[in-house]
Amino acid sequence: MSLLNMSTTCYMAVILWLTTGSTRCQTAIPNVHGGVGAVLGVSNASVLLQDPSSETLYLGARGSILALHTSNLTWKHPSIKWEATEKERKSCMGKGKREDDCYNYICLLEVLKDGRIYVCGSYAYDPQCGFIDPVTFTLVKEEGDKVGKGKCPYDPRQPHTAVTADGVLYTASPSNFWGTEFDITRAAGQQVRMDQSINWLSDPEFVSSALVRESPGDDDKIYFFFTENAIEYDLYTKVRVTRVARVCKGDVGGSKTLQKRWTSFLKAQLVCRDRDSGQYYTVLTHAYPLEHRLGDPSSTHFYTLFTSQWKGERVSAVCVYSLADITKVFATGGFRDMKRNCVNSGSSESVPDPRPGQCINDDLRAQxxxxxxxxxxxxxxxxxxxxxxxxxxxxxxxxxxxxxxYTRITATNISNSDAALLHLGTDQGELHSVSIVGRIATLLQEIPLTTSVEPVNNILIHQGHVVVGSPSSLSRVPVEGCRVYSSCQVCARAAGLGCVWDVNKRACVADSPVQRESEDPLKVCGTGEGRCSPVVKELRVKKGLVVLLPCDHPHLSPLPCVWEHPQGRHTQQHHSHLEVTVSGSSLGFYSCRCSAQGDYSWGSEPCLTASYQLIMEDLSVKGRVDPGLWRSPVWVYISCVLLGVLVGALGATVFLKRLCWRAAQQTQLVDRNGRGANQGQQGRGPTCYENKLVMSDTPVGQSGESVL
Known part of the structure; x- marks a missing residue:
């Protein structure tokens, strides 16, 4: 770590203690925005399933399967223990695998046609499957060798996906011990799979799958989203690209060629590219389908989550693809000649009739x-x-x-329109809400769900709430509806979702989803600041300090904002924020102007969103900490000394509090049927969150302040 980073860390830690009295620590899940939470008492929880026929939420973890009430996250049944035996674990380790990988990690939970829950686990590098009776919540293991092959990876760390279509299971997963072979399989009913010798995939990482129903007369489709090596490019280095693949639900294989193999498998490249900067986002991490107009499959869009393939770059991007565009590529796109291994090489062979890869429809039946x-x-x-x-x-x-x-994405429909509300989970255990209206993305909330740092690995929408899963806990928070936006400023940001601030009720209420073009929703907030006329903030600074000026821009446009500032060259822009090294020539007026990408209901001209006046502090007057990140070497060393004293006292206090809390928790757990896990809402523990010094996109009151 560089000296600069160490200095910044020490300074931030001291201010963190002074402003919150605590640091981030492990506690029970708090009551978040009226929601509930549960510490699961298990490790590596990774699979979440909502049974549509009941109020049961199934969760798979390491060696355990849980059943909970969706409404309050309390236990519905005692958990099922399904662990690999000691003999099997030793055999796994004898094959050179790590001890942590030689457990049974539940990787698949799906509802079958007969109502039973199909479950699979890695089972010490020997995947096994079984059936759960939802009434008695008992497990019956499936008999036979290699029953889990192609359904669950041997290595629990390898990505995979599964989806059911009319109770029939489709999976995409590594299919051998070494994780070098991959299969897309119809695992139930009339089995069809991918022949590994065909070499249709190149080291794929499956992230998501979806069933899309078609109009009568056409066959339903199963879509798979993954990242793989681009074998069409003759390059010395591996290039990872994102694909969408499709198979037909009614595909039964060919009579001679492709017997019991997919005849309808096709794949195409997904490109997520910022046209202005030219930057590509090539590694897909998740995808979620949303039917914008209920009952109209053609209105389906896939909201996808990308990152960069370059190591060390923390960046997340959201791209959306319409089903119409994907269908058009599959129906009319040219076929690539894989044997020639050339860039953009189309097939020299004439395409036969009927078109290869088609699903059976009325036109083909007529032939x-x-x-x-x-x-x-x-x-x-x-x-x-x-x-x-x-x-x-x-x-x-x-x-x-x-x-x-971002680790997970889901989307909900808004008023049967093209607008959407995205729910994004982070690797820090937070849930972000973002509205999408046209091409405008607006950050509405950033909700910390846990006080421990663990990634969100599941998000499930249920009856106006979102259930969010992480490796050791679950949270259920209300995030739909205008009522969750507790301040006028945040309600104004949700204007595109049909929310308006009721001055009399002092509440955010639902109104028309279409905001009048000339109306600025912030005018009713009584702040004296219009959207394009912010109050100038005066900052008193000292020579040599480094100040980070945030640009108060609620819209998450890929386009960076433009700063106007004095001619001093001691500035550096970080996307929309500006870093200023204070000198005599850097004093003066700073303003930030932003324009959203695409149509903008309040005007398309760049808008003034933040204004600052930098003034040199009089050395005879005691200075103060201004907004922005102040970095002074002398202050850093003093801060680090103070940090040692303060953290020592804090540590003793937190340690005693946690002893009391854990004692209370153990008493609570014993009182609740001795099940080893809390079945209700957890007792309140200390709420301690990281207090970011750089101004974020979230208004005050929408993060830690509203956590009980």
Whole structure:
């Protein structure tokens, strides 16, 4: 770590203690915005399933399967213990695997057609599956060798995905011990799978899958989203690209060619590129489908979460792809000749008729093709050799956030329109709410869910609430509806969702989802500041200090804001924030102007969003800490000394509090049927969150202040 980073860390830690009286620590989950939470008493919880026929929430963890009430996250049944035996664990370690990997990590939970819950686990590098009776919550293991092959990875760290279509299971997963072979399989019913010798995939990382229903007469589709090596490029270094693949639900394989293999498998590249900066985001981390107009599958959009493939760069981008664009590429795109291994090399062979990779529809039935079994061998042979299309599905990011790593994304529909409310989980255990209206992304809330730093690995929407899962805990928070926006400023940001601030009720209420073009929702907030006329903030500074000036821009546009400042060159822009090294020539007026990408309901001209006046502090007058990140070497050393004294006292206080809290928790756990986990809302522990000194996108009162 550099001296500068160490100095900044020491300074921030001292201010953190002074402003909050605590540092981030491990506690029970607090009551967040009227929600509930539960510490699970298990480790490595990773799979979450809501049974649509009941109020039961199933959760898979290491060696355990839990059933909880969705409404309050209390236990519905005692947990099922399904652990690998000591003999199997020793055998796993004898094959060179780490001890931590030689447990049974639950990787799959899906509801089958008969109502049973299908469950699979890595089982000490020997995947196993079984069935859970939802009434008695008992597990019956599936008999046979290698029953979990292709359904659950041997290595619990390898990504995979699964989805059910009318109770039939489809999976995409590594399928061998070494994790070098991969399979996309219909695991139940009339089995169809991918023949590894065909080499349709190149070291893929599956992140998501989805069923999309079609209009009557056409076959439903299963879509898989993943990142893989681009074998079409003849380069010395590996290039990772994002793909979307598709198979047909009614695909039963061919009669001679591709027997019990997919005849409809096609894949295309997804491109997430900022057109203004030219930057590509190439590593897909999650994807979520949203049908914007209920009952209309053609209105489906896929909201995808990307990051950069360059190590050390913390950046997250959201791109959205319409089903119409993806369907067009699959229906009309050219076929790439994989044998020639050339860039943008289309196939020199003529494309046979019917078009390879088609799903059976009314047009094909009229020609006598009632199933994939009836397709000619020449068509199937062409499909076997040409799985990749030359056309790409392109999109520009709706939002780009640097310094934030998003791990999961979901989306909810707003008033049956193209607007959406995104729920984004971070690697720091936070839930962010972002409204999408047209091309405008607006940050509404940043909610800390846990006081321990662990990533969000599941987000599930249920009856106006969002259930958020992390490796050791669950949270259920209300995030839908205007009522959750407790301040006028945040309500104004949600104007695109149909929210307006009621001055009489002092509450955010639902109104028309279309804001009048000339109306500025911030005018009703009584702050004296219009959207484009912020109050000038006077900052008194000292020579040699470094100040970070935030640009109060609520919209998460990929475009950085533009600063106007004195001619002194001691400035550096960090996306929308400006870093200023104080000198005689850097004093003066600073202003930030931002314009959102795409249509903007309040005008398309760049808007003045923040103004500052930097004034040199009179040395005869005691200075004060101004907004911005103040870095002074002398103050840093003094701060570090103070930090040692303060943290010592704080540590003793926190230690005693935690002893009392843990004693209370143990008493509580014993009182609740001896199940070893809290079935209700946890007792209140200390709420201690990191207090960021740099002004964030979240208004005061929408993060730690509203946590009980």
């Amino acid at each position: 006598g093709y009632n199933s994939s079994f009836d397709m000619p061998d020449r068509v199937l042979q062409f499909a076997k050799e040409h799985p990749l299309l030359t056309s790409t599905v392109d999109a520009a990011p709706l939002l780009v956030r640097r310094g934030t790593t």
